[in-house]
Amino acid sequence: MKRYLVGGAVRDERLGLPIRERDWVVVGATPEEMGAAGYLPVGKDFPVFLHPQTKEEHALARTERKTAPGYRGFSFHTGPEVTLEDDLIRRDLTINAIARDDDGRLVDPYGGQRDLDARLLRHVSEAFCEDPVRILRVARFHARFASLGFRVAEQTLTLMRQMVDSGEVDHLVPERVWQETRKGLMTDSPGTYFRTLHECGALARIMPELAALHGVPQRADYHPEVDTLVHVLMCVDTSAALQLPLEVRYAVLVHDLGKGATPQQEWPSHRMHDMRGVPLVETFSARLRVPSACRDLALVHTKEHLIIHQALQLKPSTLLGLLERMGGFAKGERFEQVLQASVCDARGRLGFEESPYEQADYLRAARVAANEIQAAQVMADGISGAAIGEALKERRTRRLKDWKAQQQAVRQPDSM
Template identity: 55%
Template sequence: MQIYKVGGVVRDRLLGLADADVDRVVVGATVEQMLALGYRPVGADFPVFLHPQTGDEYALARTERKSGRGYGGFTFHASPEVTLEEDLIRRDLTINAMAEDDDGRITDPFNGQQDLKDRILRHISPAFAEDPLRVLRVARFAARFAGLGFTVAPETLELMRQLSESGELQALTPERSWREIARALMADHPQVFIQVLRDCGALKELLPELDALFGVPQPVAHHPEVDTGAHTLAVLAQAAQHGQPLTVRWACLLHDLGKGLTPQTEWPRHIAHEQRGLKLIGAVNQRFKVPRDCQELALLVGEYHTHGHRALELKASTLLELLQSFDVYRRPERFEAFIAACEMDARGRLGLEERLYPQADYLRGAAQAARSVAVPPLVQQGLTGQALGEAIKRERLKALQAYKAAQAE
């Protein structure tokens, strides 16, 4: 029985990166041997065990064969006869198909070390095209390692294009797709993930609403980059550069979907794109079963981001409606995420990346003014129910009017 570290932990060590999660493969062992040594089985589809002391995962070397559609359409075979190379060849990329023994010796049957040096993401074998999830995985790795200069090999991109055209992407479960999307959005260069998906034709299969934005012009006075798709990628890049959380990055990705529905006769203006986009944002949220916090913020940012940009011009009554929509009294963090998304949107324009965004502090001040209204005195006046609600609203409106007046001085 031989045990090897495999995959990401080997790759990242050779790149000088922080250790990834450690995956281990066991060659030459049976299920019975693992059980006799005290390992606890956890794998439902293939033999994976937890170490009796450390709790680390150990998987028996296995081969796989395509038996159906989608990510789960495989039959696995594990036995002591399966070699390390046979286990490694079923992996996706050469840089993920290296193994390391306890003495630090590297087994690299597919030249992964050379591709690391050349900064190439290259598939191992034609079997790559059997698993549609690999399209998303490769795009995610491209986003993760873009800062190191990695690019996708042309022949791998071609296989990804064939997979995209085959209809196999439709067999992916929402949960699997979202997991890859979420991880990619949290990479240092998430815009590269979207660009690679578009380059191989996967974006129009998975996110046609987003793909439709490329080639749609915007007014050059407000958007020097003109193209709405390019703007969206730039907004996403800003969100990553400023360390925004997943909720904000997801909202940034979807905020302008309504512009894809603007009739060409109205280009480059996009009047009411905020409202038009809500149905599309909702559809995307449902398609990938997006977590609720991401869903909510994406819809709110889609509807109100232009309010954010025009904050200093808004009437006190409109400001109050905006604050009410976000429930800033009980969920202040959601309004803060909205402000962040608006600022990323403003910065995601060619040549305007460093422009100040005074709307951010103005909106924070407005929220604080509305929150400063004391409710107990109104209750002490005997107000209840609808009358109390209306009184609170009147006092908050007064507070916002005073805030606006003070800002104007």
Template identity: 55%
Template sequence: MRIYLVGGAVRDKLLGRAVTDRDFVVVGATPQIMLERGFKPVGKDFPVFLHPDTGEEYALARTERKTGRGYHGFDFQADPNVTLEQDLERRDLTINAMAEDENGAIIDPFGGQQDLAARRLHHVSPAFAEDPVRVLRLARFAARYAPLGFAESDDTRALMQGMVADGEVDHLVPERVWAETRKALAEPCPSAFLQVLRRCGALAVLFPEIDALYGVPQRAEFHPEIDTGVHQEMVLDAAAQLAAGDDLVAFCALTHDLGKALTPADVLPRHIGHEQAGIAPLRALCARLKVPSEHAALAEHVCRDHLNAHRAFELKPATVLRLLERLDALRRPARLDTFLAACEADKRGRLGHQDDAYPQADYLRQARVAAAGVTAQPFVEQGLRGPAIGQAMQGAREQAIAELKASLTRAPASDA
């Protein structure tokens, strides 16, 4: 029985990155041997065990054989005769197919170290094409490691293009698409996720609403990058800078402009009413991928109201209050923070505007505090009852926002 550290822990150790999770492969063992040594079984499809002291995962070395379409179409075999190299060969990328023995020696049968040095995401074997989830995983790794210069190899891109053409990507289940997407949105460079998927053709299959944004022009005076798809990528990366690791902010940023793909050609490059037009495709995307309700709800708020946030200083106090109420921000201030982070990312996600200030955010937060400071008690003490209390509170909140606005130096008018 031999135990090896494998996968991401080896990869990140060689990259000089912090290792957060460690996985192990056990060669020459059986489930019975693992149980006798106190390991706790957790695997359903193949034998995976938890270490009795550390809780880390130890999987028996295994091989796999394609038996059908999609992610679940595999037959796994784990027995003491499976070698380490056979186990590593079934993995997705060479940089994930390395192991380290108990003495710290690296076992690298597929050139993972060479690809690390070349900053190359390359498949281990043609078997990569048997599992469509690997397309998403590679795109997610690109989102993580793009700042280090990593990109998919030409051969691997061609392989993924073939997977898309063969319809293999069509068999991805919504839950797995969302799980990988959510992780990618929390990475440092989520635009790379879109770029990889687009280069192989998978973006049009999995996210047609987003793919449709590419090639759609915008007004150059507001969007020097012009292309809406390029703007989308820039907004995503701005969100990653403003709210690192926050996939909720990133999802709101990802979907805020879907309506621009629906703008009639004779109206371009203007996008009148794109906020409302984006609601239908956003809802379709969320329903198809079974996006969590809070992600879907806040993304809809950002889609509908991001222009109102940009022109916050131009809004009447009553309109500001309605915006805060739609967000339920008086009771849930964290929702406002998420909304504003996505809106600020939209403002900064433009060529030459990456470092723009966004004073609208501070104003709207102060407006929330001013409005939330109005309570019912004074009006009850005045003898008001029922609906009259609510009406009085509404007026007082609008007045509080008006007084706040008057006390602030007016910011320059914003763009669309």
């Protein structure tokens, strides 16, 4: 019985990156021998054990055989006769098929070190095309390692396109698509995840609402990048540069889906794309089973992002309504997250990457001013029942009117 450190731990160690987790393959052992050595069985589909001290996962070396479409359609075989090379050849990418024994010796039968040096994401064998999840994983690794200069090998892209054309990608289940997409969104270059899926054709199959933005023009005076998909992915990359949370990154990803539904005769204008986008965000989120926190923020931002950009021109009553819908008077982070998403939308444009976004501080200050008026003050004046809400709205509107007048006075140049 011999064990080998495999996968991401070996890869990241060779790249000089922090090791997130350590997985092991055990060769020459049976489940009974693992149990006798004190390992705890945890695997459901094939024998996986936890080390009695470190609790790190140790899987018996295995071979796989494709038995049905999709990523679940495999049968597995383990046994003392299965070699390390047999196990490694079934892995997705060569950079993930390097092993290291307890003495520090590397086992690299498929050129993983060479591809690490070449910054290449390359499939190990033709078995790659049997598992559609590998399309998502390649896109995610591309996004994760884009800053290091990695690219997808052309032969691997060809296999990915063949998997799309053959319908293999259509067997992906929503939970797995979201699991990989969530990880892709949280990389330093999330736009690369979606660009890679688009390049191989998978984006149109699993996220058609997003793929529909490709080639849809926008007004060049507002959007010098013109193409709507280019803009959206620039926005997503901006959210990563600002190190924003998953909820904001998702809201940014889907905020312009409505532009894909604009009639072509109206191009490059996209009036009402905010309202057109709402049902598309709902459908997109439901199909991928996106967490409610991501979906709800995305819906608010999709509905409100146009009026947020116009915040400085809003009259007091309209401004108050916007603050309410953004969650400005409720507990939680919703208000600030909507503003963060709006900043990404404004900066995700060619030539505007570092531009200031005055609307954010303006709305924050308006929120503070409106919050000076509380329901307790209204009730202290003897107002009760349903009249409290109306009185509160009226007083907050008057406060915002005074506040706006003060803001305008500050902005006016000295006439003397």
